[in-house]
Amino acid sequence: MAMLSRLRLTDYRNHAxxxxxxxxxxxxxxxxNGAGKTNVLEAVSLLAPGRGLRRAALSDMQRQGGPGGFGxxxxxxxxxxxxxxxxxxxxxxxxxxxVRIQGAAxxxxxxxxxxxxxxxxxxxDRLFVEPxxxxxxxxxxxxxxxxxxxxxxxxxxxxxxxxxxRLLAADEPADPDWLTALEVQMADHGGAIDAARRSAVxxxxxxxxMTPDGPFARAALTLEGWRGDADRLLADLRHNRARDTAxxxxxxxxxxxxxxxxxxxxxxxxxxxxxxEQKALLLGIVLAHAELVAQRTGHAPVLLLDEVAAHLDxxxxxxxxxxxxxxxxxxxxxxxxxxxxxxxxxxxxxxxG
Ligand SMILES: Nc1ncnc2c1ncn2[C@@H]1O[C@H](COP(=O)(O)OP(=O)(O)OP(=O)(O)O)[C@@H](O)[C@H]1O
Numbered sequence: 001m002a003m004l005s006r007l008r009l010t011d012y013r014n015h016a017x018x019x020x021x022x023x024x025x026x027x028x029x030x031x032x033n034g035a036g037k038t039n040v041l042e043a044v045s046l047l048a049p050g051r052g053l054r055r056a057a058l059s060d061m062q063r064q065g066g067p068g069g070f071g072x073x074x075x076x077x078x079x080x081x082x083x084x085x086x087x088x089x090x091x092x093x094x095x096x097x098x099v100r101i102q103g104a105a106x107x108x109x110x111x112x113x114x115x116x117x118x119x120x121x122x123x124x125d126r127l128f129v130e131p132x133x134x135x136x137x138x139x140x141x142x143x144x145x146x147x148x149x150x151x152x153x154x155x156x157x158x159x160x161x162x163x164x165x166r167l168l169a170a171d172e173p174a175d176p177d178w179l180t181a182l183e184v185q186m187a188d189h190g191g192a193i194d195a196a197r198r199s200a201v202x203x204x205x206x207x208x209x210m211t212p213d214g215p216f217a218r219a220a221l222t223l224e225g226w227r228g229d230a231d232r233l234l235a236d237l238r239h240n241r242a243r244d245t246a247x248x249x250x251x252x253x254x255x256x257x258x259x260x261x262x263x264x265x266x267x268x269x270x271x272x273x274x275x276x277e278q279k280a281l282l283l284g285i286v287l288a289h290a291e292l293v294a295q296r297t298g299h300a301p302v303l304l305l306d307e308v309a310a311h312l313d314x315x316x317x318x319x320x321x322x323x324x325x326x327x328x329x330x331x332x333x334x335x336x337x338x339x340x341x342x343x344x345x346x347x348x349x350x351x352x353g
Contacts, residue, residue, distance in 0.1 A: 002078035002115060003302060003329035004044065010071035010088070011063040013039040024077075026324070026347035027331045028340045035353030037333035041119065041304040043072045044331060046087050048117040049109045049144065049151040050137075053304065059094040067091060076114060085114055109155060112148040116293060116301035120286050120308055128270040128278050132225060132258035139223075139259040142285075143200040145293045145301050150196045157189035161250055164237075168245040183237040186253065191230030193254045198223055201259070207292045208264070208284070215319040216284035217277055218264040225258035261285070279311060287323055300328025308332065309339045318342060 004022050009015040014036045020027075029037045038053075042061075045053040062070045068091030076083040086100045087108070099106045101114065118141060127134055144150045164182040167174040201221050208218050228236070236252045237244075244250050261270035263281060270281050286303070294300040303324070309317055309332055321343045324330050334340065340347065 002076035002083065002299065004047075004074045004115075005077040005082070006075040007040075007044065008071070008073045009040070009043050010073075011066035011068075012043050012070040012072055012088075013061055013063060015039060015043075016063060016066065020350060021348070022329065022331075023346070023348045024329060025326075026321075026340075026343050027329060028337075028343070028347050028349045029331065029333045029352060030335065030337045030340070030349070031352035032335060037352055038121070038306050040352070041121075041306050041331055041333065044074075044302065044304055045117055045119055046072055047074055047085055047111060047115050048141075049112050050141070053119045053121055053306070054123075057095065058089050058097055062089060062091075062094055068094060078114070083114060085111065087111075109151040112144055112151050116145040116297075116299065117304065118142070118145060118286060118290060118301045119304035119306065120283060121304075121306040122311075124282060125275065125279055127282060128261055128273070132256075135259040135261075136255075136257055139197055139200070139257075142204065142289050143196050145289070146200050146203065146296065147196040150193065153189040153192040153196070157186055157193055157254070160185035160189065161253070161255065165244075165249055168241065169248060179241070180238075183234055186237060186250075187230040187234035190233045190254045191228075194223075194227060194229065194233075194257070197254070197257065198227070203292055203296070204285070204289055207288045211284070211288055213265065214323075215280070215316045216287065217273070217280040219270065219281045219285050220262040220264050221285075222260045222262075223257055224260045226252060226254055226256040280316075283308065283320070287320075290327060294328065302328065303330045305330065305332045307334060309334050310336070 003024055007020045007022065009018040029040055031037055042052050042054055062068055069089045071086065071088035073086040076085060084102055088098055089096060097108055099108050099111060101110065127138060140150065140154060160182045167179055201223050205221050211218060233253060240252060261281065263270055263273050263277060270278060273281060290301050290303055312320060
């Protein structure tokens with residue numbers, strides 16, 4: 001777990017070749033609209049498991065007009081010394097993500113052992129009113145930061161679930177032993193997923209409850225939609241084979257969970273809060289989580305705050321900078337350098353475009 005001390009982008013979106021040497025603390029990216037600020041944050045988000053902060057297709061990320069394929073390489077300053085991590089695609093396989101750690105091929109999920117990255121983007125403003133999937137993904141990123149094995153369990157669960165769906169959809173009757181084997185895998189990994197999420201929600205809830213009422217609204221969190229351990233999941237899957245066959249998918253399991261968020265001060269569902277209140281709730285959750293992860297793992301996550309500063313009033317902006325000072329590496333974007341005038345000289349400032 002660490003921070004980035006060097007970042008090199010090759011043919012990544014609009015960046016043919018970009019090298020940055022971020023310091024610890026704030027990394028401020030400014031530039032006009034379309035300069036490629038969010039692209040840089042997206043590149044950093046791909047140094048963690050998953051599809052990055054836009055959830056875009058890999059083939060969309062290679063530079064249009066470039067040779068095909070892209071590269072994102074970073075040096076991590078870790079306690080044990082520098083670690084080189086890299087991800088990207090090759091021109092011949094634009095949809096296949098390659099990952100290297102210290103030069104050796106690795107899976108994307110192992111990136112979680114080296115770097116924790118969390119982000120807040122304008123697209124997440126609608127998180128509380130969107131379908132459950134977006135909140136589940138958000139919850140899973142929060143969980144992954146506390147439990148690096150979470151991505152592995154999620155990947156194995158999804159693979160087993162897809163295989164079970166295919167088996168149930170096939171014309172010929174499913175081999176019961178094979179079906180049971182897949183359900184056992186789903187139950188084992190699903191139980192681990194649920195336990196890790198519940199633990200993350202409980203820890204984060206405690207942290208939020210402890211946080212004094214400040215300029216960012218406080219949230220209460222609960223896991224909804226589906227809860228249960230491995231035994232319960234296995235029993236449910238067995239019992240619901242006919243129903244799942246008719247539906248064409250598994251109707252119960254941790255893939256149906258949701259994160260319910262309440263505005264603590266108002267005792268009201270986050271979805272009912274105003275747009276500004278929803279932004280503040282989300283920011284409050286991300287900040288509390290970053291502090292929680294730093295406290296529990298001894299390593300602050302790398303935070304990517306896309307266009308967050310511009311949407312805060314000056315008092316909240318100052319409060320944000322105050323709260324994040326000394327947190328670790330915090331990447332922020334904005335079109336106006338003046339937004340970041342108050343964060344001091346220690347920041348790494350980069351103008352793009
Ligand atoms: N695969 C690609 N190849 C080349 N350019 C791309 C690719 N994908 C996106 N772009 C370009 O990147 C630019 C958008 O970059 P980005 O979203 O990082 O901008 P930004 O600096 O964050 O802007 P804003 O301030 O408007 O949010 C657009 O001009 C877009 O055309």
